[in-house]
Amino acid sequence: MSVELEQEDDSIFEDRLWHHRGWEARVIKNEDDDGWAVAMTQDGQAEPALVGPWTMGRDKKSPKPLDMAAFNTLVKTACEVIRRSEQHLAAMLHKEIQIEVRGLRVTVALDIEPDEENPSATLTAIAADGSQLAKVRVRPDHNLTRSSAQRWADTGYPRDREE
Template identity: 85%
Template sequence: MSEEFEQEIPSIFEDRLWHHKGWEARVIKNEDDDGWAVAMTLDGQAEPALVGPWTMGRDKKNPKPLDMSAFNTLVKTASEIIRRHEQHLAALLHKEVEIEVRGERVTVALDIEPDEEMPTATLTATAEDGSELAKVAARPDFNLTRRSAQQWADAGYPRASED
């Protein structure tokens, strides 16, 4: 999000709602019990990145008001969750293994382009010097292992079959 847009949204500091620097913390009634929860949502996102329990106030009925320390901790935790989710997604969409072909190290990578209706994938072999040895379309469910990469290389990097 651009800084310009971020500055247009005024900060809100209420007992149960804080909006500051692109994040919203909202204290909500916990549907599962008599307690409270806090939902952290990044601007522009439909779903919260984090929903967790929230502390009761002294009256044991109402939630404790949000404060700067709690908000900063929640932002840090929610940001970490988003970062881990992005890393996990990247790991699912890009896999690579190293093999040896005629005494040279070769990196074989599978890159998946997600699409709900028609995902695609590309299998690429790259030499140690960075030169591309082969690049072919592959099935998105291709199981890239050292063994499958070695078999592909030993066969001369043929195009994947469309079975």
């Protein structure tokens, strides 16, 4: 194989395996059919960030060899998958609702700390000027809605949250 690249110490450029700049692309047999798939794994991760179909070679049996253009596209796609996953997780762990309390805008935020053994959550009320009005611990499965936030504010932000 005559690929001219600036090889890093850990770079590998084989037909079915490329490892370069923190990513590994491995062409694997597709378990669901007779075709091939490619798995993209970032260094330090146990599971691939992306697994997708891979093109057959000219003989219609073997996979097409990896190349730089395909590798770069796969890295870009895998990075996008990771970014979207991180955004989704952040959205699941942090929620905000705006309410009105005595004519003033208040932001009520729910922040969940995931932990397999002891997950926790915090409910915080913040005034429009950025000052913290209240902060209490709540159950990690607390359902923050506009009405629950409004009830909490209307009752003076009690520290004991049953909801």
